[in-house]
Amino acid sequence: MSNDKKKNKSGVEDLPLMQKIVALCKRRGFIFQSSEIYGGLRSAYDYGPLGVELKRNIMNEWWRQTVHEREDIVGIDASIIMSPRVWEASGHVAGFNDPLVDCKLCKSRFRADKAPQVGIDAEVEYRKQGKTIVGVAERGYVCPECGSVELSEERQFNLMFKTDLGPVKSDDSTVYLRPETAQAMFVNFLNVQQTYRLKLPFGIAQQGKSFRNEITVEHFIFRSCEFEQMEMEYFCEPEESDTWLDYWKDQRYQWYIGLGVRPENLRLRPHDSDELAHYAKACYDVEYKYPWGWDELEGIANRTDYDLRNHQRASGKKLTYFNPQKVNPETGKPGMHYLPHVIEPAAGATRSVLMFLVDAYDEEPPSEGRKDGRVVLRLHPRIAPIKAAVLPLVKKDEWLTGKARDIVKRFWKNSVNAFYDEKDAIGRRYARQDEAGTPFCITVDGQTKEDDTVTLRYRDDMRQERIKVDEAVAIVEAKTRE
């Protein structure tokens, strides 16, 4: 078969970056289209062998730093289906809507707030029945597909997925798939505070799936209908909330930097007052420079006592915190019941997977001593799906394969995800691991029999060093925990 696709200097087909990433994800088993053999399902994705490791590693890093390594934050894992009253009280039933518009010309359906903005009453040209015509954009935007101004009225479309609990469908059976993990932390606020005797400030963290019937699904896994979140509600003294917002926005920014994200691709952006969510007094977005431009990665919001107050009102259950030391201004005496304020860092786990892949993606042209270019994922060793690939130089030599497998088992014993590979020439095996983001390869060869040394190859600069097996194992283990 002739290969006439245009390739760049690195030997990679010349395509926009997102297309290269989607292709790499499929080729190496990071992410597949869901139900692919049936033609796929809009906006649904499956994580393959490398993708599931990457996603878990990201989520574990978040959990380690947010929950395990702090005295003031604990975790929960709540039910995805909650009482519908939760979503009434939180404002989601009435207000979690996007403005939906249909184009009368090309029949596409889109979100008004995501459509190209041209200015109220701007005159725009678009094509209709083979002719160019001029129309007036009365609402200030045009159809994202065909540019026309022949649009339906805006309709409010609720983003929550509805289903029924129990065998009989009725008004009482309606339940929702949660659109965010956050509400379970609010409704469990006192359960957790009292069982753990927590004192302000303290946080409750949760990770898991959330569901939104998004009108516009876009950019691969960036915006999908089923996705995973990593959220934390940090309950604090009302008068200290500005300070904690400042603290958490910096912590969250640094978390990404600590996992190797290039600082020039990451920024913190304060929300203007007109873009704040209905529950937020102030908010910062951690934004990433994706291939299509700066866009949201995570939001850090000051939610005040909005949620606790609404749940207290709707449930009729007191959700106040008792502080025996705080002087009650009404009585002048110590001892006060009040609602704490909340700072919420809300990150997307699946969106982070995309961001880390984009940020780590690199291509290198051929260089001295290397005739082929390469694609390399420069993932931080902590989140790399495979930490070390152990490769016997010759697969027919049983001593070499046995030794390589022994080294792999040593890693497994210490919870380091190592991978054994004997297929193909060594150069191709290295290339596969570069694309998988594996930071280290250990090659076992004839000399290993004589002096128990191996070649340790570093992914990023392809440096190779000949060292003792013990030393190679120790380096890999130290580097993947750094």
Ligand code: GAP
């Ligand atoms: N509890 C607050 C909350 O959910 P959000 O800004 O709607 O806030 C937080 O969501 C994060 O969840 C986003 O910054 C994004 O990373 C992720 N996220 C939200 N909707 C998403 C979707 N449809 N697909 C993928 N990730 C999404």
